[in-house]
């Protein structure tokens with residue numbers, strides 16, 4: 001089996017970060033998490049702009065950091081692409097992209113050939129002769145992506161590459177990244193806060209919280225069966241974590257939440273997830289088919305497209321959301337601070353091990 005493209009098991013105590021991250025060759029990983037979760041620190045450990053106090057970093061089977069070992073950033077075969085393109089202002093786009101191959105010893109003609117091929121790949125061949133000041137933000141970022149790919153790195157690290165762009169430019173660049181990374185089979189870690197980025201580029205998702213990796217898995221799995229609060233928010237689902245009590249049910253604080261009956265053994269950590277649009281809001285418990293009834297205090301109301309998102313908190317402190325029509329909300333005459341019932345059919349609840 002091939003060595004992973006990246007393996008970081010390292011500690012940075014002064015930042016409260018302990019990273020345990022493996023990136024298989026040929027995979028694009030979305031690294032997600034709240035501000036300050038440790039994503040940039042993980043990238044810095046990989047790229048070599050930060051030295052771990054403890055632990056090791058391996059790139060493609062070679063130890064690049066650890067006791068007695070330190071390989072500097074420019075010798076790690078890793079490219080970094082930041083939020084800002086940071087192109088050299090006095091060089092045109094082609095020479096910016098050719099810079100890496102030249103630094104690795106390629107001749108002028110070969111480096112230019114590589115540069116033009118990479119610019120072509122990101123849809124920027126026609127910009128080859130322009131200086132950075134003659135390019136839009138989105139065009140500059142295309143050139144920066146071509147520059148990151150040109151030295152044929154083992155791994156490309158992208159730190160919020162679309163965050164500085166407007167919505168239209170970001171949408172175009174997202175497709176460029178999808179082709180140049182995922183479809184081309186390159187290996188990359190993309191730090192992002194955007195669900196659209198995750199859906200477009202990521203084979204797998206790694207979630208960091210408080211300096212630790214708390215969840216990882218294939219993109220579809222993390223978005224349909226999240227096990228961390230952050231992944232649930234990214235996927236836009238309500239997540240309750242508790243204990244499996246058998247028959248498709250999960251005990252969460254004082255509540256028991258039922259999903260479709262299962263024959264799994266009781267015991268062990270379990271999750272119950274359901275979409276806000278499957279939740280109805282009532283003042284008194286309705287009868288009928290098997291339903292979960294969760295008492296919540298309303299903490300907020302906000303518009304969500306054509307619906308209104310009702311935010312609520314259970315007695316045990318779990319936060320939930322219900323998306324309801326303005327008409328049903330008007331009929332309830334609901335206000336923040338009131339106690340109501342969030343009602344969801346068992347058939348709408350996904351129950352799985354957490």
Ligand SMILES: Nc1ncnc2c1ncn2[C@@H]1O[C@H](COP(=O)(O)OP(=O)(O)OP(=O)(O)O)[C@@H](O)[C@H]1O
Pocket residue numbers: 014015016017033034035036037038039040041042
């Ligand atoms: N240069 C630094 N020196 C000291 N502490 C730092 C430094 N950079 C970050 N930190 C701290 O390390 C922790 C992890 O921060 P990091 O920047 O890695 O998070 P992040 O997930 O990238 O956040 P964001 O989404 O805001 O970029 C935070 O507590 C932060 O305050």
